[in-house]
Amino acid sequence: MGIRDIIDGKKQWRAHQARVKALPRDYQIVYHEIQKYFFKVGPVDLVDGPLLPGIVDFFVEGAAAGKGVLELVGTDVAAFCDDLVKDTRTYAEVYQESRAQKPDATGK
Template sequence: MGGKQMSVISDKKAWLAFRKEVKALPKDYVIVFDAIQNYAFKVAPYVPHDTGAVLTQLLELFQTSAAEGLDVLAVCGDDVGKFANDLILNARTSA
């Protein structure tokens, strides 16, 4: 039981560190990231995918794009829902 508790604590620390990186993005990127994250969590039971891998890939893409000065909609397009869906479906098919 102690090992499980330690795992939960380390998982929480990792999650908080991850969210800190997300929050360091420009505000418009954070808004879109959070919308995609919420969608990924909602479809997880219905569409098998590695949510952590999808979100990590998305964070890396957004960090690179923000550093290049790109607008978030230039990265994901005007239809954020379609972008999120495609991201998850591609993660599912490549797994």
């Protein structure tokens, strides 16, 4: 990854964040909660994948249709997130796999 890739990635991230800031306030709050959740346990390809931009697209359409954000995602935001990544490897799974492969402290 060269410096140009890093600069382009930052530009894309800033453009993405500008789209989030253009959403209604309640959508922004829910988006940031989703983002926090995914950064903790989310899919391995979160940064390079289409998941976060797809959520913003979904929210833009919902806001344009006059729907409340909870009408789109439901009242359990974590369950909504889990449904989105149910068939994707997550950082939590990678961690669990790495722990399962290491021998315990006694060397057994």
